[in-house]
Every structure is written in C-alpha cells, then in structure tokens.
Amino acid sequence: MIPIADGPLAIALAALRIVVLLAMGLALVRLLRGPTLADRVIALDVLVIAAVAVVALQAWQLGRAALLDFAVGVAMVTFITAVALAWYLEQRGDA
Amino acid sequence: MTILGLLVAGLGAVMILLAAAGLLRLPDVYTRSHAAGKAATLGVCGILLGCALGLAETGAWIRALVSVAFLFVTIPVGAQLVARAALRNGARPAPETYVEPGVFAQAEEETVRRSGDPPTPRPGG
Numbered sequence: 450m451i452p453i454a455d456g457p458l459a460i461a462l463a464a465l466r467i468v469v470l471l472a473m474g475l476a477l478v479r480l481l482r483g484p485t486l487a488d489r490v491i492a493l494d495v496l497v498i499a500a501v502a503v504v505a506l507q508a509w510q511l512g513r514a515a516l517l518d519f520a521v522g523v524a525m526v527t528f529i530t531a532v533a534l535a536w537y538l539e540q541r542g543d544a
Numbered sequence: 545m546t547i548l549g550l551l552v553a554g555l556g557a558v559m560i561l562l563a564a565a566g567l568l569r570l571p572d573v574y575t576r577s578h579a580a581g582k583a584a585t586l587g588v589c590g591i592l593l594g595c596a597l598g599l600a601e602t603g604a605w606i607r608a609l610v611s612v613a614f615l616f617v618t619i620p621v622g623a624q625l626v627a628r629a630a631l632r633n634g635a636r637p638a639p640e641t642y643v644e645p646g647v648f649a650q651a652e653e654e655t656v657r658r659s660g661d662p663p664t665p666r667p668g669g
Contacts, residue, residue, distance in 0.1 A: 461550055465550075465554060465557045468560075468561050469557050469560055469561070471561060472557075472560045472563065472564035472565075474564075475565060475567065475568045476568075479564075479567045485630065485635055487573045487577075487626050487629060487633075487635060488573050491567065491577050491623065491626055492567060492580075494622060494623065494626075495564060495567055498560070498584045498585075498587070498588045498615075499584075501588055501592075501611075501615075502556065502557070502560055502588050502591040502592075505588075505592050505595045506553070508595055508604075509549075509553075509594075509595040509598045512599065514601045514603040514604035514607060515603070517592070517595065517596075517603075517604060517607035517608055520608070520611040521607055521614070524610075524611040524615045525614060527619075528614075528619075530622075531618075531619075531622025531623070531626060532625060535625035535629045536629075538626065538630065538633065542633055
C-alpha cells in the first residue's frame with residue numbers, strides 16, 4: 450500500500466482523527482477533574498483506547514500495517530494496567 | 545472496500561466520542577465505567593476493523609483481528625474491576641439510582657471485615 454497524501458480519503462481520515470482527538474480532550478477533562486480516583490482510572494483507560502484508535506488511523510493513512518503492532522501491544526498492556534490499578538484501589542481503601 | 549472501511553471507522557470514531565461524552569456527563573463512577581466499558585470497546589474495534597478493510601492486507605487483518613479479540617474481552621473486564629473496587633470502597637451512586645436493599649450494607653460489611661474499623665460515610669461521588 451502507498452501512503453495517502455491528499456484527496457478525499459485523506460480529508461476523511463483527518464476528520465476521523467479530529468473526532469477521536471476531541472474525545473481524548475473530553476476524557477482528559479474527566480481525568481483532571483474526576484472526583485474519585487476510580488473516575489481517573491476509567492478516564493485513563495478511555496484515553497489509552499483513543500490513542501490506539503488514532504494510531505490505527507495513522508497506519509491506514511501511511512499504508513503501513515506494521516503500525517498496528519502498537520494496537521496489539523497496547524491491548525495487552527492496558528488490561529494489566531486496569532487490573533493493577535483496580536487492585537491498588539481496593540488495597541488503598543478510599544473511594 | 546475503502547468506502548466500507550471509512551463507514552465502519554466513522555462509526556467507531558463516533559462511538560469513541562460518545563464514550564468520552566458519557567464519561568464527562570454521567571453523574572457517578574458506575575455509570576461512567578458503563579460508558580467507558582461498552583461504547584469505547586465498540587468504537588476502537590470499529591476503527592481497527594475499518595483500518596483493516598482500508599489497508600486490505602493480510603498483515604493488517606491479522607493484527608486488527610488479534611487486537612479486536614483481545615480488546616473485546618479485556619476492556620469490559622477492566623471497567624468492571626474498577627467499578628467493583630469503587631463499590632467496595634463505598635463510592636455512592638447518584639441519588640436517582642434505584643439500589644436493591646442490602647447491596648451497600650453487604651459492601652460495607654465486607655469493608656469492615658477486611659480493614660477492622662467501620663467505614664466512614666462519604667459524600668456522593
């Protein structure tokens with residue numbers, strides 16, 4: 450596959466990236482504001498998921514399937530992160 | 545193939561935006577983890593499948609399907625674990641939530657059994 454430099458497809462991919470980045474901004478607000486630590490953990494999870502989505506769109510635009518390796522790796526790491534943070538929340542004993 | 549991929553990826557992007565909006569707008573930690581666990585899963589899976597459709601390579605399909613299978617199992621489990629930790633720590637749901645009688649008594653009893661001292665009531669959050 451060759452990279453998509455311009456044309457309607459490049460514009461559409463840029464629009465999709467902007468939508469996902471907007472979602473990342475909203476999740477960032479919750480990460481900074483979130484009253485409890487559990488809210489922040491959930492917001493961090495959504496941020497990481499949105500980052501995977503952005504990298505996948507970039508892989509499409511650059512025509513490089515190898516960039517999707519990032520998605521595979523992060524999919525495995527983010528679960529361990531969620532389990533570890535949930536364990537920490539329970540041990541800390543504070544909402 | 546490209547058009548179909550764009551359609552699926554667009555659906556996924558909208559789902560991620562909805563998940564983030566729910567994360568920001570919903571009133572308590574349980575509803576927020578609900579939004580993050582379901583809508584975000586669908587969104588990222590849609591975008592990954594859309595990219596595989598658009599790239600149309602064997603390598604892209606394998607990577608996208610592996611990560612979709614993994615994310616589909618792990619994101620809801622992670623959200624549920626965090627919500628359970630919040631419940632055991634006594635996070636209160638929004639006041640308009642209907643709660644089965646005894647659910648919070650059970651959670652607080654468990655907290656007492658683990659820590660040895662009674663939990664202090666916390667303001668809703």
